[in-house]
Amino acid sequence: MLFAAAVLLPPRFTPQRVRYDRRYRTLDKYRFIVGFLAIPLAFYGLFVISPFLQAIYYSFTDWSGGPVANFIGFDNYVKMWNDERFWDSTVTSVTLLVVAPVVTLVLGMFFAYMITAGGRHRKGQAVSGVAGSSLYKVVYFFPQVLSVAIIAVIWGRVFNTNSGLLNGSLDLVGIDGPAWLGGEYSWALIAMLTVLSWSFVGFYVVLFSAAMGSIPRDIYEAALLDGAGRSRTFFGVTLPLIWDTVRTGWIYMGIQALDSFAIVLVMMPKHVLKVTPVFLYERFQEGQYGYATSIGVVLLVLSVVFSLIIMRVGSRDRIEF
Template sequence: MHHGKYRFVTGFLAAPLALYTLFVIWPFLQAVYYSFTDWTGLSPEYAMVGLRNYERMLGDEVFWKSFQHSLVLVLLVPLVTLSLALFFAFMLNVGGRRRGAAVTGVRGSGFYKIVYFFPQVLSIAIVALLFQFAYSPNSGAINSGLRAVGLEWQPDWLGDPDWALWSVAAVLVWCTVGFFVVLFSAGMSSIPHDFYEAALLDGAGRATTFFRITLPLLWDTVRSGWIYMGILALGAEAFAVVHIMTVGPGGGGPDHSTTVLPLYVYAKAFRDGQAAYATTIGVALLVVTLAFAAVVLRLGRRERLEF
């Protein structure tokens, strides 16, 4: 009986595992292999060069700038995004009060969730273009608003190396916070209101109920969201926003002030014809992503709470 069960499970998983190996694991292994070659990506001919690409990467100033910018995004964007999403979701779902100790959501919370979620409906390319126009130093909506209130401080948001990366980070936060507002709202709706009402009867305020009830019971969701946001900040979302919004050869803003690792991989592979070196940077990006996920899982581990 058990032998038949194991044979059924093996047969059921064989096709998905084969496809996963073919389309996910095998490309990773190929990238690692090509990182030890001098392949240009334009010719089938290449030669093994050992660790030369890795030695070059460690001495590449632009790579370290890209690494620093990606590290800033992976630390800043998830922190700001998840903090704002938790605050908005908490206020929407348990911010209302009714009949003394009763806890309820604010009036119109469903409409607010739709408004917060709206950026998720837009393509990231459209969002990047809209903010590129908004950041325009002369005719953009942001500096026009500053002029309208009489402020002379009107920076060149995407042209100033001191502001370019922060401007990109703000776009990433704006276009992702709504998704987590809806996600955390769904999680909070499953928490019994009796918990909040008992805390209110004991004299607890909103801050206490959030840190003692809401956050511990949502911690697994928050931790998963942190990993997801980190992957976005290290991957396609950051690449798309930087590549579309910033100026300079191959993107990356003035003096590579917004160059991130995925954009540098793209530039080396498709602009400079250095596919082997691009795969080397890609391997480094893979290591950074896995390390980030491992650190979040390790530091975010806590005893599971059930209700």
């Protein structure tokens, strides 16, 4: 039958010609994709992948900034393993990596839920945000338009032990405020977590508000008809439907907490709180470029491991709506 069709049909409709046309269209499609992505991928490889590979190479050398970099194997990593200053800074960075995303994302989800679905029931609207929700979005997002250095300077003045706004307010009610930035490690860590959360919570309010706004109102109305309160609606409806956004935000905030370089460098005295990026920066100042790049490689590994853990632990069946 196939032979008969090949005989009766015109040459351009033969099965061989059809297979050839399909193969040509597939090849043409891949040519278009490769041609479209070639230049962006080349730039990405040159300006992103290449520096990573160079850093990994220099981490195995004794490079001190000169034209010569002698290969020394794992000596920099052995030195790092025995360096107590590195471990002290890493403990602080890991603490921020674990705690800061939890605090920031919880606040971001709470504010976003109140803005999107936490208001009183209005006429004709079963689900609505609190009054003035549009203004709150602008207020929460405002820290995102400020430079990190400016944020560090402002909060440094707020947490100043002698003339700071916070301790001055506590003095008015008869409470002696602690030395936030010049005393115990725990107070400095609390101050650092406060600044990190304040800096980034507005971004997550906008992010989670957009995710919650995409949820059909019919789902909320059905939950209300079933007698679900705000708490049950949030944990039973809202959170499962925006879980992919929460997981992505968790990874992003963890990387931001791990890279809290500018805030610590500007706001914190050197002897109080030190994170791994600041420790790396000080090694660069000392001319230990090979050792510093090995610390950078460890930061890269920490970021990748953290991202993989969150992707693995936070994985669940995708809910379509």
